[in-house]
Amino acid sequence: GAVVSQHPSWVICKSGTSVKIECRSLDFQATTMFWYRQFPKQSLMLMATSNEGSKATYEQGVEKDKFLINHASLTLSTLTVTSAHPEDSSFYICSARAGQGSYTEAFFGQGTRLTVV
């Protein structure tokens, strides 16, 4: 199947700093990518939809100024957690669906475990 690569796999940062997470589709082009957040033993909650060449669409309750998303090319989307605080500590995971059809499989990156200290 298609491959989505996410980097870094884990990161520890100090409170108040910013962290950038990259999501790449390695063998297909993705006009749309999705960013999820997963708390321990909980489900994947959609944060935003990343659209190539345009602004991201954020879910209700997600601060767009805190979670900056850039989708500069058809294979790369980045999520920057700005001015991180301990409550931002979580597992962040990206996803992309190959093609435009309604029934295409969603592939996931390996996730990034963010710890803010």
Place this chain on the structure above:
Amino acid sequence: GENVEQHPSTLSVQEGDSAVIKCTYSDSASNYFPWYKQELGKRPQLIIDIRSNVGEKKDQRIAVTLNKTAKHFSLHITETQPEDSAVYFCAASTPGRRALTFGSGTRLQVQP
């Protein structure tokens, strides 16, 4: 927007028994229903999916059923094995909104 509910939250079965996980969805426009398996610390992996124009789909020990009228779908795993132990998520999406909405997950434990 779409809401997906999943039950049970935990399920423990003996090796060789069957396991059933059930989900309901709210948006009647939803037309794609995948199931994902997630092992601890790993990415979710698709195990089976079903389209809205299909009532049942089977792949070896795994099957999914869909009842569009009742807006619910179920995952059936037969002859469970210890390596089936993981968290399983159901999901749904609509044609206009390609993001998946996930259920809350079911932690399946298969006892040897």
